[in-house]
Amino acid sequence: GESVGLHLPTLSVQEGDNSIINCAYSNSASDYFIWYKQESGKGPQFIIDIRSNMDKRQGQRVTVLLNKTVKHLSLQIAATQPGDSAVYFCAEREYGNKLVFGAGTILRVKS
Amino acid sequence: DVKVTQSSRYLVKRTGEKVFLECVQDMDHENMFWYRQDPGLGLRLIYFSYDVKMKEKGDIPEGYSVSREKKERFSLILESASTNQTSMYLCASSLSPLEGHSGANVLTFGAGSRLTVL
Numbered sequence: 001g002e003s004v005g006l007h008l009p010t011l012s013v014q015e016g017d018n019s020i021i022n023c024a025y026s027n028s029a030s031d032y033f034i035w036y037k038q039e040s041g042k043g044p045q046f047i048i049d050i051r052s053n054m055d056k057r058q059g060q061r062v063t064v065l066l067n068k069t070v071k072h073l074s075l076q077i078a079a080t081q082p083g084d085s086a087v088y089f090c091a092e093r094e095y096g097n098k099l100v101f102g103a104g105t106i107l108r109v110k111s
Numbered sequence: 112d113v114k115v116t117q118s119s120r121y122l123v124k125r126t127g128e129k130v131f132l133e134c135v136q137d138m139d140h141e142n143m144f145w146y147r148q149d150p151g152l153g154l155r156l157i158y159f160s161y162d163v164k165m166k167e168k169g170d171i172p173e174g175y176s177v178s179r180e181k182k183e184r185f186s187l188i189l190e191s192a193s194t195n196q197t198s199m200y201l202c203a204s205s206l207s208p209l210e211g212h213s214g215a216n217v218l219t220f221g222a223g224s225r226l227t228v229l
Contacts, residue, residue: 008151034217043115043201043220044154089153098169099218101146101154 008087010106019077021105023090028071030092034099035064035075038087047075047088077107085109114138115221117202123227130189132224134202141207143185144218145169145177148199157200160185161207192228200224 013019025033031052036044050057050064050073057064063076073090087106091099118133136143142161146154146169156169158177166177174196178186185204189196203218 036220041222043203043222044218045220046217049217091154098156098159103151103153 008104008106010108012108012110013080015080015082015109015111017080019075019080019084019107019109021075021077021088021107023073023075023102023105025071025073025090025092025102026100027092027094028068030094030100032093033064033066033073034091034093035062035073036089036091036101037084038089038104040086044089080107080109082109082111115202115204115219117200117221117224119224120222121225121227123229124192125229126193128189128192128228130192130226130228132187132189132200132202132226134185134187134221135183136185136202136204136219137183138204138219139182140204140219141182142205143179144203144205145175145185145187146201146203147171148201148223154201157187189226192226194228196226197228198226200226 034049035047037047038044048059048062048064050066055066061078065074087104089104090102093099115136124130144159145157148154155171157171157175158169160166160179163182176188201223202221205218
């Protein structure tokens with residue numbers, strides 16, 4: 001999920017396939033992480049979260065994996081659907097109530 | 112079922128104008144936030160507030176101010192709009208964090224206000 005200049009990384013997947021969206025976070029002291037989904041014309045919506053004392057958490061069709069050794073977070077979407085097309089952001093809680101967001105990854109689902 | 116409402120979806124203003132962006136939440140959240148969103152830069156925090164009449168600077172407060180006179184309302188003010196403030200502005204709210212309650216940090220966002228400064 002690293003951004004290059006003003007261009008967001010884009011992941012294109014076939015409908016029905018699994019998607020994996022990656023995020024590298026910056027602060028090894030961050031203790032809480034969230035994934036958000038932003039559809040065109042809407043604000044970001046909460047998908048799933050994970051605390052730093054866990055390495056995996058599952059939701060409905062989504063799984064978040066946390067690797068603190070390499071400061072890496074991933075979001076896995078099973079059986080990707082056209083409605084999953086959106087920009088996905090990871091966010092880390094560095095301290096207090098402050099969240100720091102990544103630049104985002106575009107997910108495009110091909111039918 | 113709208114929980115965070117931003118009153119203006121699209122605004123076009125001229126350089127030097129004073130701009131008000133209004134945000135209201137109906138979830139009785141203590142915390143409210145203003146972010147701006149630009150391509151490739153993600154969401155950057157401008158200001159936030161933990162309580163009525165309280166405000167704290169975020170990462171990019173220059174050129175902005177805020178007002179929190181009531182718990183449900185958080186306003187972002189551009190005293191003298193400039194072209195580099197053309198952006199999508201997102202308001203969000205959350206509960207105060209409770210010990211061991213990580214879910215309190217989940218932000219609920221509004222739909223955004225797209226501001227163009229000419």
